[in-house]
Amino acid sequence: MIPTRLRTPLGIAAAVVAVAALLLLPTVADNYTLITVSRVAGLGLLAASTALMTGVAGLPTLGQIAPYAVGAYTAAHLAHLALPGLVQLLGAAAAAAVFSLATGAAVVQTRGVICLMVTLAIGELTAITAGQWTSLTGGTDGMPRVPATPALPGGENLVKVPDVYTYTVVAALAVLAVTMLVLRSPAGTLIRGCRDNEARMRASGHRVSLTLLWTFTGAGAIAGAGGALLVSSQRTVSPSNVGFEVAALVLLAVVIGGAASIPGALAGVAAVVAVRDTIAPKLPGEAPLLLGVLFIAAVYLLPGGLSGVAARLGLHNGEAGA
Amino acid sequence: MGKPVLELRGTGRAYGALKAVDDVDLTVHAGARHALIGPNGAGKSTLLHLAAGNLRPTAGRVLLAGRDVTRHGPARRARLGVGRTFQTPALIGSADCLTNVALAAWPAQTFRARWLRRDHAPHLARLDALGLADDAATPAAALSHGRRRLLELAVALAASPRLLLLDEPAAGLTDDDVGLLLTALGTIGAEVAVLLVEHHQELVRAFAGTVTVLHQGAVVTTGTPAEVAADPRVREIYQGALGAA
Ligand SMILES: Nc1ncnc2c1ncn2[C@@H]1O[C@H](COP(=O)(O)OP(=O)(O)OP(=O)(O)O)[C@@H](O)[C@H]1O
Ligand SMILES: [Mg+2]
Numbered sequence: 001m002i003p004t005r006l007r008t009p010l011g012i013a014a015a016v017v018a019v020a021a022l023l024l025l026p027t028v029a030d031n032y033t034l035i036t037v038s039r040v041a042g043l044g045l046l047a048a049s050t051a052l053m054t055g056v057a058g059l060p061t062l063g064q065i066a067p068y069a070v071g072a073y074t075a076a077h078l079a080h081l082a083l084p085g086l087v088q089l090l091g092a093a094a095a096a097a098v099f100s101l102a103t104g105a106a107v108v109q110t111r112g113v114i115c116l117m118v119t120l121a122i123g124e125l126t127a128i129t130a131g132q133w134t135s136l137t138g139g140t141d142g143m144p145r146v147p148a149t150p151a152l153p154g155g156e157n158l159v160k161v162p163d164v165y166t167y168t169v170v171a172a173l174a175v176l177a178v179t180m181l182v183l184r185s186p187a188g189t190l191i192r193g194c195r196d197n198e199a200r201m202r203a204s205g206h207r208v209s210l211t212l213l214w215t216f217t218g219a220g221a222i223a224g225a226g227g228a229l230l231v232s233s234q235r236t237v238s239p240s241n242v243g244f245e246v247a248a249l250v251l252l253a254v255v256i257g258g259a260a261s262i263p264g265a266l267a268g269v270a271a272v273v274a275v276r277d278t279i280a281p282k283l284p285g286e287a288p289l290l291l292g293v294l295f296i297a298a299v300y301l302l303p304g305g306l307s308g309v310a311a312r313l314g315l316h317n318g319e320a321g322a
Numbered sequence: 323m324g325k326p327v328l329e330l331r332g333t334g335r336a337y338g339a340l341k342a343v344d345d346v347d348l349t350v351h352a353g354a355r356h357a358l359i360g361p362n363g364a365g366k367s368t369l370l371h372l373a374a375g376n377l378r379p380t381a382g383r384v385l386l387a388g389r390d391v392t393r394h395g396p397a398r399r400a401r402l403g404v405g406r407t408f409q410t411p412a413l414i415g416s417a418d419c420l421t422n423v424a425l426a427a428w429p430a431q432t433f434r435a436r437w438l439r440r441d442h443a444p445h446l447a448r449l450d451a452l453g454l455a456d457d458a459a460t461p462a463a464a465l466s467h468g469r470r471r472l473l474e475l476a477v478a479l480a481a482s483p484r485l486l487l488l489d490e491p492a493a494g495l496t497d498d499d500v501g502l503l504l505t506a507l508g509t510i511g512a513e514v515a516v517l518l519v520e521h522h523q524e525l526v527r528a529f530a531g532t533v534t535v536l537h538q539g540a541v542v543t544t545g546t547p548a549e550v551a552a553d554p555r556v557r558e559i560y561q562g563a564l565g566a567a
């Protein structure tokens with residue numbers, strides 16, 4: 001009923017080309033490239049989750065790493081039970097959603113910097129818990145040997161690199177597609193309404209906190225699915241995968257991407273990981289500095305982030321995206 | 323006079339020592355056209371916030387149709403039939419005008435109407451009544467200040483409220499737009515009670531059947547526009563709002 005923004009034809013074409021390129025990559029790329037991209041798939045969902053909270057719902061967060069961790073450890077346990085990838089993915093999303101629902105009541109009462117601090121605390125507590133609850137998480141060693149499983153019941157185990165790649169990329173694209181469809185539905189309008197003007201939403205009878213709580217729960221499920229894909233691609237998980245560095249990296253990627261745009265967040269992740277993996281090794285120990293410079297450059301040179309640039313190029317029509 | 327729709331009973335709101343609204347008793351009856359006037363800082367906006375639930379009173383009670391809603395938040399009161407506009411228009415800036423109206427109608431609709439039926443006709447009619455039909459696809463943030471006020475009125479009406487609280491709807495409007503506003507106010511059904519805060523004297527005179535004068539947070543008097551205009555206390559503390567009517 002509610003018309004959200006119409007995609008421009010150029011933007012749709014760009015999305016189709018990007019998806020096709022990702023799906024066809026195994027026919028041309030070497031295993032190293034495929035492994036790298038499949039590991040970024042999980043981070044991409046974490047970034048999408050962060051963009052959903054920060055840009056679409058207007059609650060800046062450093063804490064989506066927490067449901068991501070819950071999802072990763074859940075998936076690792078489900079893999080040990082020899083359950084297929086799809087079950088790991090759904091189980092991880094469900095566990096992360098429950099976790100977010102439980103922690104969300106406090107988060108959705110906060111705004112701005114306070115929200116950033118509360119979510120940072122939740123993320124840090126989760127990382128500490130992951131390091132200390134040895135019986136559940138393997139402690140600081142994590143869970144180093146997650147068994148290979150099939151994607152679907154009865155399928156072949158995902159061991160060959162192209163298979164792992166295809167599973168993680170298709171699963172990530174499916175989660176992203178669902179997310180973007182939801183954000184185009186009236187539910188997305190509702191979420192953006194809460195971001196734009198709470199007083200108006202309340203004056204029109206909308207339950208703002210409840211809407212934000214459901215959004216936080218959904219964003220948690222997306223991050224949890226990302227955690228499951230991390231485990232599927234690297235077959236290990238440890239506290240270093242779910243620590244502050246990863247959370248900060250992803251927030252940086254989301255800011256670079258333009259905060260309110262999920263495709264922008266994905267582009268931001270790609271940019272940040274590319275910088276980290278290509279330039280940073282040549283500057284040992286300076287990686288945080290490099291990312292800091294990237295961050296400042298993004299804020300000054302790309303107002304509106306990568307999605308703002310895309311809007312100016314006519315790839316989509318900017319503002320309040322999904 | 324109809325039944326009371328809104329009752330403030332000994333209602334007050336203090337900020338430290340400052341009593342922005344002080345022990346106010348005010349009744350708005352069903353179908354009323356009630357204006358609330360007073361000099362700057364009199365507490366008019368604060369009183370609307372107390373009625374709509376944006377502020378909790380520090381004293382007294384608020385009743386809607388006889389029901390104590392003192393502790394209810396603004397969303398719950400809205401669902402009980404309170405619609406409002408703000409002194410600074412509150413709109414969904416990134417959404418177009420049509421979506422702003424549709425979102426406001428939403429809580430009053432069934433699930434099916436919200437998600438499945440794409441019936442924009444009533445929303446477009448609301449926009450048209452306020453001269454906004456051409457802006458249906460324009461994001462609210464791109465409208466001029468005056469147009470935003472008119473859109474907010476369309477939004478407030480979209481939920482079919484029983485009580486409509488308007489905070490200076492004519493402020494910043496061109497004369498043409500004030501004309502549109504007055505026509506739109508004239509088409510509001512008799513089942514809707516309107517409490518209007520306004521400095522625009524012609525608007526108050528043309529629209530209001532009852533006028534309450536607020537000064538330093540307290541009610542000075544309530545009466546017909548003529549009675550209020552003739553009241554020497556009003557002339558003393560509040561010059562000009564009703565002119566020499
Ligand atoms: N949040 C607040 N904190 C402290 N004082 C406040 C606050 N809000 C309002 N006030 C004070 O309360 C008094 C009433 O304010 P209010 O906005 O209700 O007046 P008003 O009648 O709407 O004025 P105007 O015609 O200028 O809109 C003013 O003295 C104002 O400074
Ligand atoms: Mg005011």
